[in-house]
Amino acid sequence: MSAIGKTDSVQASALAARFRRRTPALGSSFVLDVDFEAPPGFTILFGASGAGKTTLLDCVAGLLPPDLGRIAIGNRALFDASQHTNLPVAKRRVGYVFQTLALFPHLTVEQNVEYGLDSLPQPERRKRAASILDSFHIAHLAQRPAREISGGESQRTALARTLVTDPSVLLLDEPLAALDAATKSKIIDDLRAWNREHRIPILYVTHSREEVFALGERVIVLDSGRIVAQGTPHEVMTAPLQETVAQLAGFENIFDVTVDEIHPERGTMVCRVVAAVAQDALPFADHSDGGKGTPSAAPTAHRDPRASAPEGPALSLETPLVRASLGSPLRVGIRAGDILLATSPPQGLSARNIIGGVLISIELRDMIVSAKINCGIEMDVHLTLAARDSLQLAPGKEVWLVIKTHSCHLMQRSELLSVRLSS
Amino acid sequence: MTHSYFFITMGWQALDWQAFWLTLQLAIAVSLALLLLGLPIAYWIAFSRWRWKFLMEAVVALPIVLPPTVLGFYLLVALGPHSTLGRLWISLTGHTLAFTFGGLVVGSILYSLPFAVQPFAASFSSLDRRLLAASATLGASPLRTFLRVIVPLSLPGLVTGVALSFAHTLGEFGVVLMVGGNIPGVTRTVSIDIFDRVQSSDYSGANATALLLMVFCFALLALVYGVNRKVWMIGPTQK
Numbered sequence: 001m002s003a004i005g006k007t008d009s010v011q012a013s014a015l016a017a018r019f020r021r022r023t024p025a026l027g028s029s030f031v032l033d034v035d036f037e038a039p040p041g042f043t044i045l046f047g048a049s050g051a052g053k054t055t056l057l058d059c060v061a062g063l064l065p066p067d068l069g070r071i072a073i074g075n076r077a078l079f080d081a082s083q084h085t086n087l088p089v090a091k092r093r094v095g096y097v098f099q100t101l102a103l104f105p106h107l108t109v110e111q112n113v114e115y116g117l118d119s120l121p122q123p124e125r126r127k128r129a130a131s132i133l134d135s136f137h138i139a140h141l142a143q144r145p146a147r148e149i150s151g152g153e154s155q156r157t158a159l160a161r162t163l164v165t166d167p168s169v170l171l172l173d174e175p176l177a178a179l180d181a182a183t184k185s186k187i188i189d190d191l192r193a194w195n196r197e198h199r200i201p202i203l204y205v206t207h208s209r210e211e212v213f214a215l216g217e218r219v220i221v222l223d224s225g226r227i228v229a230q231g232t233p234h235e236v237m238t239a240p241l242q243e244t245v246a247q248l249a250g251f252e253n254i255f256d257v258t259v260d261e262i263h264p265e266r267g268t269m270v271c272r273v274v275a276a277v278a279q280d281a282l283p284f285a286d287h288s289d290g291g292k293g294t295p296s297a298a299p300t301a302h303r304d305p306r307a308s309a310p311e312g313p314a315l316s317l318e319t320p321l322v323r324a325s326l327g328s329p330l331r332v333g334i335r336a337g338d339i340l341l342a343t344s345p346p347q348g349l350s351a352r353n354i355i356g357g358v359l360i361s362i363e364l365r366d367m368i369v370s371a372k373i374n375c376g377i378e379m380d381v382h383l384t385l386a387a388r389d390s391l392q393l394a395p396g397k398e399v400w401l402v403i404k405t406h407s408c409h410l411m412q413r414s415e416l417l418s419v420r421l422s423s
Numbered sequence: 424m425t426h427s428y429f430f431i432t433m434g435w436q437a438l439d440w441q442a443f444w445l446t447l448q449l450a451i452a453v454s455l456a457l458l459l460l461g462l463p464i465a466y467w468i469a470f471s472r473w474r475w476k477f478l479m480e481a482v483v484a485l486p487i488v489l490p491p492t493v494l495g496f497y498l499l500v501a502l503g504p505h506s507t508l509g510r511l512w513i514s515l516t517g518h519t520l521a522f523t524f525g526g527l528v529v530g531s532i533l534y535s536l537p538f539a540v541q542p543f544a545a546s547f548s549s550l551d552r553r554l555l556a557a558s559a560t561l562g563a564s565p566l567r568t569f570l571r572v573i574v575p576l577s578l579p580g581l582v583t584g585v586a587l588s589f590a591h592t593l594g595e596f597g598v599v600l601m602v603g604g605n606i607p608g609v610t611r612t613v614s615i616d617i618f619d620r621v622q623s624s625d626y627s628g629a630n631a632t633a634l635l636l637m638v639f640c641f642a643l644l645a646l647v648y649g650v651n652r653k654v655w656m657i658g659p660t661q662k
Contacts, residue, residue: 063560090561090562094560096557102551102554106576116561118562118567
């Protein structure tokens with residue numbers, strides 16, 4: 001911790017990590033295998049729960065040892081299997097704010113913040129703590145026990161406690177997940193202000209799509225222990241997602257499609273449905289990622305909404321624009337809960353996909369009504385009990401499905417899936 | 424003096440205060456020694472990832488189930504003039520460890536070990552591991568983490584361990600008899616005193632001594648549990 005004395009001499013070095021870690025578990029084992037670089041500034045680590053985000057941070061912080069590889073800040077190696085280097089946690093100068101924050105409950109806010117400044121003389125310690133408490137707007141809490149302050153105050157204290165030590169890298173494991181949007185954005189502003197003066201890499205873990213766009217200069221998408229995409233939020237989040245079991249899990253309706261038209265000026269594409277993907281073949285996980293597309297659709301009609309009556313497989317969907325070329329095979333996932341059902345042809349809607357069909361069956365599952373509709377292909381739509389009753393739905397009834405462009409989630413059609421399924 | 428078992432008089436005037444004083448000294452020495460010795464052992468049991476750790480846990484727990492005579496017997500053998508350890512002790516001090524106050528302390532430490540180590544280890548294990556990780560990422564050495572995070576947050580467990588080993592030493596009998604014998608002012612503790620009185624039919628003296636010891640132990644345990652409850656009530660939020 002000798003470098004603590006020299007506040008402004010912290011080098012703006014990138015974090016470079018290339019490592020592999022196998023965590024044995026009953027039955028199977030989890031393998032984290034990553035290779036990335038995080039330059040100074042925010043880098044978002046995005047992925048569903050269980051994707052390996054926290055394991056990755058623990059490896060960088062030194063709480064878990066990788067099996068092989070190298071982790072370095074600039075040219076300072078924290079871990080290097082080939083050199084048998086494995087710096088102890090306390091010597092890494094990696095700041096880490098946990099999801100649970102882990103404030104010391106028996107200490108005051110001020111004592112928490114001063115905890116990492118042990119090597120400094122008392123007056124200097126006081127000065128540093130006072131200054132960071134001030135910049136995170138918690139100076140008035142200094143003498144309060146950490147176990148008595150509110151959630152937002154705890155997050156600020158945890159950030160201040162870590163940042164005051166002048167770390168070379170900052171790891172944030174969804175530290176703001178539990179906060180309301182207003183509090184969250186205020187804390188993020190303070191963090192950004194701090195980062196402008198201390199140009200260090202910040203690895204920010206989240207599973208919220210909104211946070212990715214709000215924060216990200218760079219995004220790394222992690223899935224099942226592997227990096228499946230990295231780049232700017234726009235590049236990464238609009239590229240067709242790598243299809244994995246985890247991503248398919250949230251979708252009741254999955255279709256193979258081919259790209260028929262591309263409209264870059266509108267930010268949309270038209271995809272023709274080729275076939276439905278049999279869901280029984282997919283081992284659905286029981287969780288779905290909460291992230292939905294940001295709804296925005298330019299209302300420029302180019303297609304008669306009623307043209308696609310139930311007359312065969314000639315069904316097309318308007319989808320968000322992704323990096324794809326004409327004719328390329330993709331896969332579309334639509335959540336049953338994202339589809340609206342109408343009993344007469346709807347008019348004057350912003351939604352781009354209005355598809356006629358016939359109700360095949362309707363059944364009650366828990367408190368959700370699941371309706372199967374034939375519109376060339378079979379679609380699963382979820383309704384509430386009240387909606388079912390007011391629409392007087394019965395098999396054979398003619399209905400119209402309304403699907404927003406951004407409810408169509410595009411994925412790459414990978415051969416990988418069949419391998420996964422058989423293993 | 425009546426010899427009826429049903430109407431035993433109180434022989435307050437016959438109390439052996441020397442035995443009480445000796446017992447108190449022994450209990451203080453043993454509980455302090457166990458605080459120093461028990462903390463590292465408990466730390467190791469709570470945090471080691473060694474696969475054969477359970478063997479050590481079993482060894483520590485042995486005194487709970489073993490008859491004190493077994494422990495006392497092995498101590499006599501191990502510390503006697505025919506063992507390396509015993510010869511070393513004799514060359515250092517000029518006499519054997521058996522039948523001395525030092526011998527009592529060693530025997531009692533071993534006999535009360537689980538009563539200190541188990542509460543220590545249990546409270547260490549129940550700590551939120553992320554607090555320890557946070558301390559390390561803030562640059563703290565394991566020793567500093569131990570002193571500033573682990574110990575303060577384990578205080579109830581530490582108090583319990585010290586008090587239990589103190590009280591357990593107050594009342595121990597078998598090991599003392601085996602290792603120490605019955606030398607007034609050297610190894611004659613309260614429990615030996617009571618045994619001795621009963622043997623010599625001094626029931627009223629035994630009665631008073633036993634009652635005093637029981638009341639004292641009860642008061643001590645009540646105090647410990649009361650204090651711990653208060654600690655818990657102040658800080659129930661700690662996970």
